[in-house]
Amino acid sequence: MILIIYAHPYPQHSRANKRLLERAKALGGVEIRSLYQLYPDFNIDISAEQDALLRADLIVWQHPMQWYSVPPLLKLWIDKVLSHGWAWGHGGTALRDKPLLWAVTTGGGEEHFTLGSHPGFDVLAQPLQATALYCGLRWLPPFVVHSAFVCDDETLQAQARRYGQRLAEWREADNG
Numbered sequence: 001m002i003l004i005i006y007a008h009p010y011p012q013h014s015r016a017n018k019r020l021l022e023r024a025k026a027l028g029g030v031e032i033r034s035l036y037q038l039y040p041d042f043n044i045d046i047s048a049e050q051d052a053l054l055r056a057d058l059i060v061w062q063h064p065m066q067w068y069s070v071p072p073l074l075k076l077w078i079d080k081v082l083s084h085g086w087a088w089g090h091g092g093t094a095l096r097d098k099p100l101l102w103a104v105t106t107g108g109g110e111e112h113f114t115l116g117s118h119p120g121f122d123v124l125a126q127p128l129q130a131t132a133l134y135c136g137l138r139w140l141p142p143f144v145v146h147s148a149f150v151c152d153d154e155t156l157q158a159q160a161r162r163y164g165q166r167l168a169e170w171r172e173a174d175n176g
């Protein structure tokens with residue numbers, strides 16, 4: 001099962017992430033947990049989240065980039081769900097060796113992150129990558145959609161196809 005932990009503060013206003021999710025859903029065998037819809041009061045059901053993670057063969061953190069980071073509910077999810085003795089520390093082996101994909105959309109164009117005036121994705125990914133590694137997760141090369149704000153519909157559909165392909169390829173390679 002592919003588990004998508006989806007953190008969009010305004011899912012009803014999404015253009016890019018919405019299309020990515022539709023494409024992922026069409027693959028079948030995908031569970032989507034839309035955090036802002038499940039927990040509008042930020043009161044995360046930790047055991048429900050951990051149960052979903054245990055069922056997952058691939059974990060995806062999908063969200064729009066906000067201030068070069070994750071939306072606040074995903075940060076809270078990380079703080080609460082990846083708990084001591086479960087995800088890390090003594091006896092904390094629940095997630096060991098599960099692959100993790102960071103799927104992020106950005107308003108900035110690719111050049112915003114590659115020209116050197118701002119830190120690139122190799123730097124921006126580090127807190128999430130370090131978190132994943134600390135929990136024994138296998139960090140996969142991130143999936144990124146740039147210029148999500150200004151992309152026309154056709155471009156977004158092409159990006160959604162690329163996402164679906166990426167997930168399908170993982171399934172073939174990892175699951176046989």
Ligand SMILES: Cc1cc2nc3c(=O)[nH]c(=O)nc-3n(C[C@H](O)[C@H](O)[C@H](O)COP(=O)(O)O)c2cc1C
Binds near residue numbers: 107
């Ligand atoms: C509060 C806020 C902060 C944002 N910060 C960034 C940012 O740091 N870098 C960036 O490239 N885009 C940033 N954006 C733009 C969003 O990432 C972009 O609108 C989103 O990826 C589009 O996806 P959607 O159509 O699914 O909403 C920000 C948007 C908001 C609302």
